[in-house]
Amino acid sequence: LAEISRPGAEALDAADPLAGFRARFDIADEQLVYLDGNSLGMLPRSTLARLGEAVREEWGGRLIRGWSEGWMELPLLVGDELGAAALGAATGQVAVGDSTSVCFYKLCAAALDEVAGEPGGFERDEIVSDVENFPTDRYVLEGLAAARGMKLRLAPSVADAMALAGPRTALASFSHVSYRTAEVVELPVVAAELRAAGARCVWDLSHSVGSVELALDEWEAELAVGCSYKYLNGGPGAPAWMYVARELQGSLRQPIWGWLGRRDPFLMAPGYEAADGMRRFLSGTPPVLALHAVRAGVALVADAGIAGIAQKGRALTSFCVEAADRLLGPLGGSVASPREDSRRGAHVALAHPRARTLVDRLATRGVIVDFREPDLLRFGLSPLTTRFVDVWDGVAALRDCLLG
Amino acid sequence: LAEISRPGAEALDAADPLAGFRARFDIADEQLVYLDGNSLGMLPRSTLARLGEAVREEWGGRLIRGWSEGWMELPLLVGDELGAAALGAATGQVAVGDSTSVCFYKLCAAALDEVAGEPGGFERDEIVSDVENFPTDRYVLEGLAAARGMKLRLAPSVADAMALAGPRTALASFSHVSYRTAEVVELPVVAAELRAAGARCVWDLSHSVGSVELALDEWEAELAVGCSYKYLNGGPGAPAWMYVARELQGSLRQPIWGWLGRRDPFLMAPGYEAADGMRRFLSGTPPVLALHAVRAGVALVADAGIAGIAQKGRALTSFCVEAADRLLGPLGGSVASPREDSRRGAHVALAHPRARTLVDRLATRGVIVDFREPDLLRFGLSPLTTRFVDVWDGVAALRDCLLG
Numbered sequence: 001l002a003e004i005s006r007p008g009a010e011a012l013d014a015a016d017p018l019a020g021f022r023a024r025f026d027i028a029d030e031q032l033v034y035l036d037g038n039s040l041g042m043l044p045r046s047t048l049a050r051l052g053e054a055v056r057e058e059w060g061g062r063l064i065r066g067w068s069e070g071w072m073e074l075p076l077l078v079g080d081e082l083g084a085a086a087l088g089a090a091t092g093q094v095a096v097g098d099s100t101s102v103c104f105y106k107l108c109a110a111a112l113d114e115v116a117g118e119p120g121g122f123e124r125d126e127i128v129s130d131v132e133n134f135p136t137d138r139y140v141l142e143g144l145a146a147a148r149g150m151k152l153r154l155a156p157s158v159a160d161a162m163a164l165a166g167p168r169t170a171l172a173s174f175s176h177v178s179y180r181t182a183e184v185v186e187l188p189v190v191a192a193e194l195r196a197a198g199a200r201c202v203w204d205l206s207h208s209v210g211s212v213e214l215a216l217d218e219w220e221a222e223l224a225v226g227c228s229y230k231y232l233n234g235g236p237g238a239p240a241w242m243y244v245a246r247e248l249q250g251s252l253r254q255p256i257w258g259w260l261g262r263r264d265p266f267l268m269a270p271g272y273e274a275a276d277g278m279r280r281f282l283s284g285t286p287p288v289l290a291l292h293a294v295r296a297g298v299a300l301v302a303d304a305g306i307a308g309i310a311q312k313g314r315a316l317t318s319f320c321v322e323a324a325d326r327l328l329g330p331l332g333g334s335v336a337s338p339r340e341d342s343r344r345g346a347h348v349a350l351a352h353p354r355a356r357t358l359v360d361r362l363a364t365r366g367v368i369v370d371f372r373e374p375d376l377l378r379f380g381l382s383p384l385t386t387r388f389v390d391v392w393d394g395v396a397a398l399r400d401c402l403l404g
Numbered sequence: 405l406a407e408i409s410r411p412g413a414e415a416l417d418a419a420d421p422l423a424g425f426r427a428r429f430d431i432a433d434e435q436l437v438y439l440d441g442n443s444l445g446m447l448p449r450s451t452l453a454r455l456g457e458a459v460r461e462e463w464g465g466r467l468i469r470g471w472s473e474g475w476m477e478l479p480l481l482v483g484d485e486l487g488a489a490a491l492g493a494a495t496g497q498v499a500v501g502d503s504t505s506v507c508f509y510k511l512c513a514a515a516l517d518e519v520a521g522e523p524g525g526f527e528r529d530e531i532v533s534d535v536e537n538f539p540t541d542r543y544v545l546e547g548l549a550a551a552r553g554m555k556l557r558l559a560p561s562v563a564d565a566m567a568l569a570g571p572r573t574a575l576a577s578f579s580h581v582s583y584r585t586a587e588v589v590e591l592p593v594v595a596a597e598l599r600a601a602g603a604r605c606v607w608d609l610s611h612s613v614g615s616v617e618l619a620l621d622e623w624e625a626e627l628a629v630g631c632s633y634k635y636l637n638g639g640p641g642a643p644a645w646m647y648v649a650r651e652l653q654g655s656l657r658q659p660i661w662g663w664l665g666r667r668d669p670f671l672m673a674p675g676y677e678a679a680d681g682m683r684r685f686l687s688g689t690p691p692v693l694a695l696h697a698v699r700a701g702v703a704l705v706a707d708a709g710i711a712g713i714a715q716k717g718r719a720l721t722s723f724c725v726e727a728a729d730r731l732l733g734p735l736g737g738s739v740a741s742p743r744e745d746s747r748r749g750a751h752v753a754l755a756h757p758r759a760r761t762l763v764d765r766l767a768t769r770g771v772i773v774d775f776r777e778p779d780l781l782r783f784g785l786s787p788l789t790t791r792f793v794d795v796w797d798g799v800a801a802l803r804d805c806l807l808g
Contacts, residue, residue, distance in 0.1 A: 101663065101664070139661040140662060237692045271543075
């Protein structure tokens with residue numbers, strides 16, 4: 001067990017098999033204690049190089065010819081690479097493109113249409129989720145429910161939401177890792193219960209992907225989305241991804257029938273015919289440059305290995321929890337994340353009544369963390385870039401703020 | 405009147421007030437005759453520089469702080485700049501983000517919901533468009549009609565479609581400049597007729613924006629979308645834009661209730677409340693890097709001035725039409741675009757039964773044009789980068805192919 005001190009943190013860094021990955025990022029300010037990679041991941045050096053090449057050589061150099069030289073394949077190619085590196089998904093089940101909100105809308109609408117089309121489907125007039133689900137998910141579900149005359153039931157917790165799931169449930173949606181507390185939902189268990197209840201589920205894996213191990217195929221997760229600007233380090237507003245299990249693809253149709261989801265789009269033929277496989281979940285022209293950035297981020301995760309990343313995530317958060325207990329406990333700060341490693345993603349929420357002010361004061365000391373209403377400081381510990389000393393320095397700075 | 409010859413083309417280039425703009429693009433191959441800027445515009449040097457800075461200094465340097473230092477404002481800021489430079493739109497009516505297909509879906513769904521909510525709105529159960537409308541528009545409309553139990557009526561032409569518009573029409577949609585022939589629809593006339601018929605219209609301005617003069621406010625265009633990777637030179641898969649006239653914004657709600665369309669998104673509060681103004685048409689996290697690229701492209705259009713760009717577009721296409729008559733007419737090639745300058749966007753369609761093969765043969769000679777089913781060669785003449793000698797060389801190469 002490590003000593004909970006700065007020398008203890010230094011010792012953990014010295015022994016960290018992933019320590020070398022930090023040098024593969026372009027870090028403008030080495031003095032900055034950046035504990036917000038769960039909001040926006042840092043800039044990989046490979047991305048900087050790759051984007052420059054893609055802009056100059058592919059866009060500038062190849063111009064329109066780029067579409068027949070690989071650009072059309074990027075959404076599914078990067079999806080496959082992501083599936084292998086971080087999702088536990090076999091090829092042909094992941095596509096990258098559109099924002100998380102749009103991806104989520106498309107899969108939820110597709111699932112609702114599928115359920116509505118089944119015998120007796122009209123009796124399933126409810127959508128269930130929980131108030132801790134990420135806001136964009138709750139809002140998109142609210143919009144879908146309003147448009148279809150359905151009822152959105154938001155329970156206080158995932159467990160409470162599952163108690164509501166039954167013969168009237170068409171769709172459920174949960175975050176696998178809570179954006180507030182980092183609490184992990186037992187995805188395979190919940191997915192099996194929902195399947196048994198005859199409901200579909202769309203998972204939001206934004207706070208999971210690239211930080212914890214996922215086995216979407218094995219877990220029979222069926223439908224999921226996630227962003228790529230957190231632990232995948234894809235850049236601000238990077239395109240999101242969708243996972244659709246192969247056996248569901250044929251029976252699902254997403255609502256935005258853009259040309260790139262059509263079979264043979266360049267025929268520009270009359271009438272929409274959904275393409276086979278994941279391609280039918282695409283809509284518009286792929287964001288080529290942004291896809292290159294996501295690809296570079298995914299390659300880093302593949303290089304490091306998600307098992308090692310997840311292990312370091314547990315070690316970092318564990319150290320953070322213990323340091324918080326030691327340094328902040330006596331000063332009114334408390335750990336709001338689960339204390340068991342296995343039930344926690346790669347961030348730690350610390351509760352304090354003056355959280356909002358403290359986040360601002362930390363920033364003036366060069367420590368970047370997030371505030372979440374009403375009283376949480378969120379310490380995001382990104383395994384490829386965060387050092388144990390960053391965790392120590394962040395928690396110590398918070399202690400100093402509380403003492404000062 | 406210019407002499408229709410290569411020396412004539414050289415003389416036109418020498419007299420061209422916009423000739424200097426070509427040097428503001430990063431042109432990898434000066435020998436390439438690139439007549440496809442209406443599919444993918446070339447790479448501005450300013451974009452290359454700006455993207456590099458944005459990646460390194462904003463993402464790498466500012467990290468999460470970027471969101472409070474300007475990133476949140478980019479979708480509407482770039483929209484305002486685009487509105488002023490190219491749309492004839494006052495501020496607060498344009499937002500940039502999402503693909504053209506997604507933007508089109510959002511505005512069409514919003515318009516359909518608005519009409520359905522009016523007294524007697526249920527009697528308006530038809531959507532009209534024309535078979536020449538860009539495929540993604542036709543497909544998206546087909547999907548919306550299917551989801552709502554409405555009828556999509558696709559007429560052979562805009563005029564025929566307008567003959568169908570009446571008390572059953574909820575929504576119409578047309579391209580202002582045809583992607584095939586470059587024929588220009590009289591937008592203000594059609595818009596007024598549809599208003600009189602009580603129907604909404606969503607315009608697709610993808611082939612107009614940055615190439616012809618638009619006066620959306622003055623024309624009372626109401627609702628429009630367009631891409632930014634053609635004449636705006638925003639890059640492959642660059643985000644598209646939406647225009648919603650100010651007086652309609654309050655009564656329209658788009659269907660994808662993502663968090664960034666909500667009032668005060670970072671409150672992460674219960675329940676969706678649409679933001680005021682254009683912000684309510686946003687859904688997910690803005691694609692920051694891509695928005696910087698669009699902004700750089702828009703700045704070039706603003707510098708050159710859309711009036712001058714449109715004037716050069718007419719001169720280029722006029723020269724192309726005359727050269728085609730002279731060189732190709734005797735060989736079975738014919739001009740499929742309107743012959744009057746004012747009725748034509750910035751590309752010229754040439755019809756030939758062997759168009760597909762000819763496009764490939766031109767490519768081997770270093771002349772890049774587009775093929776469009778079944779028999780069109782599309783010569784895209786992008787006023788900021790295309791020279792009159794490019795037009796001459798392209799038409800002459802086609803003549804040589806036909807002779808060879």
